[in-house]
Amino acid sequence: MEWMAWTMPTAAFFGTIAALLLVMTLLAIFRPEVPRRGILTIETTRGDRLFITLLGSAFICLGWLFFFGAPLWGALICCLIYAAAVFRWV
Amino acid sequence: MDKSQNNRAWFLVLPVLVLVAFSAVIPLMTVVNYSVQDTFGNNAFFWAGLEWFEEIITSERIHAALGRQVLFTAIILAIQVPLGIFVALHMPKKGFWASLCLILMAMPLLIPFNVVGTIWQIFGRVDIGLLGRVLTALGFDYNYTSDWLDAWATVIVMDVWHWTSLVALLCYAGLQSIPEAYYQAAKIDQASRWAVFRHIELPKMRGVLLIAVLLRFMDSFMIYTEPFVVTGGGPGNATTFLSIDLVKMAIGQFDLGPAAAFSIIYFLVILLISWVFYTVMTNLDRETK
Incomplete structure (x- = not known):
């Protein structure tokens, strides 16, 4: 390895x-589970919401690096809020 | 109808998962590991943290390459999609000419990428190439090795030549699936040619068109071989697209850390846009059913 x-x-x-x-x-x-429709009006399962969370979080971190630079603690908090919002409303 | 899914069928996909892990997931993990380290060779690595990501995301060189890439992809899609539809609409529907057209349309798709590049590299040369000689004889000051506009025009025309067939063939398949009764109904209603296209042909082609746009987007956004063979990314950096810049960084400069960070950002952009396309496609399919 x-x-x-x-x-x-x-x-x-x-x-x-x-x-x-x-x-x-x-x-x-x-x-x-049963797929559901949220604010994006697309059918999502838990797995879809996890994918949306991970992909979106990657871009939140990149955006944070672009505007504020390292470290990423602030971005991590934003990602957690974003994840909660995705799992609740998407 | 609401019903729960049985996810146990996913175990049947395990063999494929093992193969994909070997050929894609493990190499991708290695790239992620490289992206946070620096190396001077001999498999010795030093922790660099997020330094490469910061460097890449704020690099003007990368921004310029991304701008060129987006522009190239936008031009390619703006030409190839309407042209592909136009060709498909005018192809014969059956008989000898339909078969001949299909064979001719499929031919550019069968030629390997580096061969396409070599063909156009020679074709466009002003000393021995047919296109270059003809344009020069017609009085055009054409030279793709020294003029950025000529280089762009050559690369775009080459890509249109290579890939419009794919869009045309997909649209043709979509058009072939339209029952004759639809056209007869339109004729009874005295629908114009435009109305037939807008309300019968275009909706029926929507599924294949989305696939065509997705494929052409991914391919043109990742294009490497053809422009590299024709222009080498030049003149200057005029045709240095993202993948050409990436290879220069990784292999030319041996900057594995920054190149790995670059690869991950590149991958994320393609993943995001492909996911959006895929989601739009599958939702449109559901709505039409």
């Missing part, structure tokens, strides 16, 4: 995403 040049922060990042996917899989098995 040395060739992959792992670092602790990137390992934690991918670990978190893997854990989220695992939780989503378990939820899908034990708590099957």
